[in-house]
Amino acid sequence: MAISKDHLLWMYETMYKIRCYEDKMAEAYAEGKSPVFNIGAGPVPGEMHLATGQEPAAAGMCVHLKKEDTVTAPHRPHHHAIAKGVDLNRMTAEIFGKATGLGKGKGGHMHLFDPDVKFSCGGIVGAGIPHALGAALAAKKRGTDWVAVAFIGEGAANQGAFHESLNMAALWKLPLIVVIENNQYGISVPKTASTAVPSNDVRAAAYGIKGYYVKDNDPIDMYNVSKEAVERARTGQGPSIIEIETYRYLGHFQGDPEVYRDKNEVTLLRQKDPIIRLRNYLLNECGVTEETIAQLENKATFEVDQAYAFARESDYPKPEEALEDVFV
Amino acid sequence: MQQTKQRLLTGNKALAEAIRLEMERDPNVFVMGEDVGVYGGIFGATEGLFQKFGPERVIDTPISETAFIGAAIGAAAEGMRPIVELMFVDFFGVCMDQIYNHMAKIPYMSGGRVKLPMVLMTAVGGGYSDAAQHSQTLYATFAHLPGMKVVAPSTPYDLKGMMISAIRDDNPVVFMFHKTLQGLGWMDQLDASIGHVPEEAYTVPLGKANIVREGTDITIVGIQMTVHQALEAAKRLEQQGIQAEVIDLRSLVPLDKETIIQSVKKTHRLLVVDEDYLSYGMTAEIAAIAAEHCLYDLEAPVKRIAVPDVPIPYSRPLEQFVLPNADKIFREAIQLVNE
Ligand SMILES: Cc1ncc(C[n+]2csc(CCOP(=O)(O)OP(=O)(O)O)c2C)c(N)n1
Numbered sequence: 041m042a043i044s045k046d047h048l049l050w051m052y053e054t055m056y057k058i059r060c061y062e063d064k065m066a067e068a069y070a071e072g073k074s075p076v077f078n079i080g081a082g083p084v085p086g087e088m089h090l091a092t093g094q095e096p097a098a099a100g101m102c103v104h105l106k107k108e109d110t111v112t113a114p115h116r117p118h119h120h121a122i123a124k125g126v127d128l129n130r131m132t133a134e135i136f137g138k139a140t141g142l143g144k145g146k147g148g149h150m151h152l153f154d155p156d157v158k159f160s161c162g163g164i165v166g167a168g169i170p171h172a173l174g175a176a177l178a179a180k181k182r183g184t185d186w187v188a189v190a191f192i193g194e195g196a197a198n199q200g201a202f203h204e205s206l207n208m209a210a211l212w213k214l215p216l217i218v219v220i221e222n223n224q225y226g227i228s229v230p231k232t233a234s235t236a237v238p239s240n241d242v243r244a245a246a247y248g249i250k251g252y253y254v255k256d257n258d259p260i261d262m263y264n265v266s267k268e269a270v271e272r273a274r275t276g277q278g279p280s281i282i283e284i285e286t287y288r289y290l291g292h293f294q295g296d297p298e299v300y301r302d303k304n305e306v307t308l309l310r311q312k313d314p315i316i317r318l319r320n321y322l323l324n325e326c327g328v329t330e331e332t333i334a335q336l337e338n339k340a341t342f343e344v345d346q347a348y349a350f351a352r353e354s355d356y357p358k359p360e361e362a363l364e365d366v367f368v
Numbered sequence: 369m370q371q372t373k374q375r376l377l378t379g380n381k382a383l384a385e386a387i388r389l390e391m392e393r394d395p396n397v398f399v400m401g402e403d404v405g406v407y408g409g410i411f412g413a414t415e416g417l418f419q420k421f422g423p424e425r426v427i428d429t430p431i432s433e434t435a436f437i438g439a440a441i442g443a444a445a446e447g448m449r450p451i452v453e454l455m456f457v458d459f460f461g462v463c464m465d466q467i468y469n470h471m472a473k474i475p476y477m478s479g480g481r482v483k484l485p486m487v488l489m490t491a492v493g494g495g496y497s498d499a500a501q502h503s504q505t506l507y508a509t510f511a512h513l514p515g516m517k518v519v520a521p522s523t524p525y526d527l528k529g530m531m532i533s534a535i536r537d538d539n540p541v542v543f544m545f546h547k548t549l550q551g552l553g554w555m556d557q558l559d560a561s562i563g564h565v566p567e568e569a570y571t572v573p574l575g576k577a578n579i580v581r582e583g584t585d586i587t588i589v590g591i592q593m594t595v596h597q598a599l600e601a602a603k604r605l606e607q608q609g610i611q612a613e614v615i616d617l618r619s620l621v622p623l624d625k626e627t628i629i630q631s632v633k634k635t636h637r638l639l640v641v642d643e644d645y646l647s648y649g650m651t652a653e654i655a656a657i658a659a660e661h662c663l664y665d666l667e668a669p670v671k672r673i674a675v676p677d678v679p680i681p682y683s684r685p686l687e688q689f690v691l692p693n694a695d696k697i698f699r700e701a702i703q704l705v706n707e
């Protein structure tokens with residue numbers, strides 16, 4: 041399959057940006073939480089689920105999407121939001137609880153909504169799948185070639201909403217793609233202890249739809265598989281499931297004691313980091329220069345820095361604003 | 369006078385101890401839920417149980433609430449005594465059919481012939497910026513629906529005693545524990561989340577309120593966090609010469625009306641404080657009880673403090689604005705007494 045170099049460069053930049061973003065978020069989140077960790081303290085309070093290590097899923101899929109395509113994401117949403125082109129300043133301001141945020145500080149990190157690029161996410165496991173199903177239904181009813189992508193964790197594939205939605209999508213041949221990021225755990229529970237099948241792509245057979253499996257967090261493979269699934273959806277050939285074997289470098293949430301896994305596990309995973317792998321691929325197989333790579337990296341870092349500065353400089357909402365927006 | 373030895377436990381350890389004692393006593397008791405095993409429950413309610421009883425009796429489930437809560441119903445109908453954990457009460461949405469159409473109704477629809485001796489335990493509460501889908505208490509949502517006991521203890525002592533009662537109860541019990549009262553190292557540290565807990569098994573009845581502070585000038589009714597906030601406010605009211613009586617409801621279903629009525633007859637003023645939404649909630653229920661049973665004893669209209677009918681916002685200033693606290697209680701109480 042032909043791979044566009046521009047696409048790969050976009051993917052690299054996006055993955056790099058996501059990594060910078062999450063690294064910076066880990067630092068911001070830790071502020072005000074030492075020497076004693078307190079989940080409610082600091083400039084970024086509440087739960088914080090970071091996607092460090094899981095960049096290929098978001099970048100490899102979203103490179104094929106346009107603004108009109110819908111993305112729904114779960115509680116771990118930053119990588120999807122960035123790849124879908126959510127306004128980085130307003131997203132960061134939202135996570136800092138500021139009035140300039142996407143939801144004026146009402147939503148927070150698990151509840152980011154950017155209708156301009158048709159992105160949403162939420163804190164209830166599996167809940168985004170039917171929303172993507174509905175977007176796919178709307179696309180079909182209106183005769184557009186738009187598609188809808190629901191990103192979920194492997195844990196969410198055991199929710200009723202997953203099975204109910206896929207059956208309907210198959211029945212009505214809707215342009216729905218469910219991307220399952222198998223990062224091996226649902227909080228502390230390893231996939232082997234929660235899921236009866238070795239990988240979720242095989243569940244596609246139950247609905248008579250396409251199932252794809254991407255091994256070892258491979259960005260190129262994710263790119264190829266997503267391309268095919270999106271093309272199929274756009275041309276009326278119906279839904280698909282993509283499962284990607286991916287890795288969560290950090291705890292389920294920041295502050296997770298991670299008693300359920302060997303500390304060495306992550307050290308080994310980082311040795312085959314997908315960003316480094318893609319970088320090497322670009323340099324060695326695509327004739328991209330170090331200079332080009334550095335330019336992309338600088339651009340990404342700059343954007344991320346800007347977003348954090350914007351968030352920090354913005355004002356908090358006024359307390360009484362809590363009462364607004366219940367009804368529109 | 370005999371000296372009682374004080375053994376201090378956090379809320380979560382008191383809960384886990386209650387479950388451990390009952391699991392030792394009765395082989396029919398087992399625990400099921402997400403991350404209740406090695407992790408010990410996200411809010412520590414099953415700490416140490418997996419290590420003691422193993423994966424056969426402390427079962428990590430997939431993220432399939434309808435199936436595992438429904439399975440607890442099925443197992444309870446067979447005579448087992450399951451304790452299932454719904455990690456956050458907010459997640460009830462994905463499994464409420466099992467809870468209110470089945471768990472709560474099967475005993476009634478069967479004319480009392482099918483018993484469901486199960487406990488649905490769940491974490492409630494906000495105040496730490498976990499936003500709209502992870503911060504609710506939803507006390508009234510559950511208490512409104514007939515057929516399940518709904519309890520919400522406020523101290524480690526009651527957490528243990530009421531959990532033992534809940535496990536031994538032949539009815540389904542929704543057991544709500546407040547995150548901030550679990551005494552977890554990674555949340556706000558509250559003195560009230562640590563307290564004396566005897567080592568042996570003991571029960572605290574479900575459906576009996578507790579007068580945690582006696583007073584003559586105003587009755588303040590609360591549950592879980594709002595009890596502790598009311599106690600703090602009461603201390604400051606005392607400095608103003610106002611003696612507040614504080615009632616910890618402990619249980620919403622059954623509701624101890626008598627304790628409320630007697631208190632209002634004594635103080636003639638009633639302030640109800642709730643971390644749940646205002647409308648159609650616990651505060652309205654208590655106010656209605658006062659209106660029905662002791663209206664002529666009241667010297668001023670009943671006052672209520674609760675979340676003002678908005679989802680719980682994320683940003684700290686917004687969330688603090690909507691949640692009850694000791695300041696708000698103090699201010700309302702002063703006004704009420706001067707009315
Ligand atoms: C309905 C529901 N049940 C439980 C939870 C608590 N919870 C949040 S994330 C999570 C694990 C999700 O695992 P997975 O889908 O694999 O996503 P990951 O966190 O690994 O990205 C759980 C159990 C929830 N948010 N919603």
Ligand SMILES: [Mg+2]
Nearest residue numbers: 193194225226
């Ligand atoms: Mg996972």
